[in-house]
Amino acid sequence: MLGSVTEADDAVQETWVRLSRADPGGDEDLRGWLTVVIGRICLDLLRSRWARRETYAGTWLPEPILGSDALPDPGAGPEAQAILADTVGLALLVVLDTLTPPERLAFVLHDVFDVPFEAIAPIVGRTPAATRQLASRARRRVQAAPRPDPDLAVQQRVVDAFLAAGRAGDFEALIGVLDPHVVFRTDGGGSGPLARPPVSGARAVADYIMSAGRGFAARAQTTLVNGALGATVAIPGTGTYVIGLTVTGGRVAAIDINGDLAKLAHLGLDRD
DSSP states (O other): OOSOHHHHHHHHHHHHHHHHHOOOOSSSOTHHHHHHHHHHHHHHHHHHHHHHGGGOOSOOOOOOOBGGGGSOOGGGHHHHHHHHHHHHOHHHHHHHTTSOHHHHHHHIIIIITOOOHHHHHHHHTSOHHHHHHHHHHHHHHHHHSOOOOSOHHHHHHHHHHHHHHHHHTOHHHHHHHEEEEEEEEEESSSSSTTOSOOEESHHHHHHHIIIIIHHHHHHEEEEEETTEEEEEEEETTTEEEEEEEEEETTEEEEEEEEOOHHHHGGGTOOOO
């Protein structure tokens, strides 16, 4: 819902406080009451973020989840891994951040958690029919976004080729592994060298990597980022960055570099 570990924790804590202070009434299941309360808290947090982003330099990226924390029990099998990667993957979370707060809430509650529109409507202050339209608009945006390849072995081959081309400074090899419409986004917390507009197109992205990003490729260590193959990069004297890579159709369709200290704090990465 929020794309933020810190904000999600805050929302749960605030819901718990409200539950401890109020009697929802009756002996019915508390899920309905809790859904309304935490939904409204999330809506307030999303609206506050939406207002802050009007002056945010660069791309606002969600907080990443690394390594085994981003996957279910390995015994669950590849299907469960693919479902989770599709649910919390960076590609989906980035698209969700382009939606208005009511659109995001309606879509996530209905399409992910199967909450009926009649229950969502009071949260967003709309009729059930209008709420259905919110979710429908959001769904079209989500369905139009690139979907990550669910096979981690395929992702591994593409990511290895991408990093090898970057380390070697091989422009043509880099072009070959990038989707023609690849998007390169960076988040530096609204300031610094990463606070810049996205770069789009294979040649433009390859040019940028050749001129400014080869150091990242040389120091990259692959890891799971939100259930998909990505990397961490430790730059001496600067800190550690997280790179999310969206592999679609055997090519890299999106590159997301997160260097926002606040969004990486929960990972406990070395910042020296």
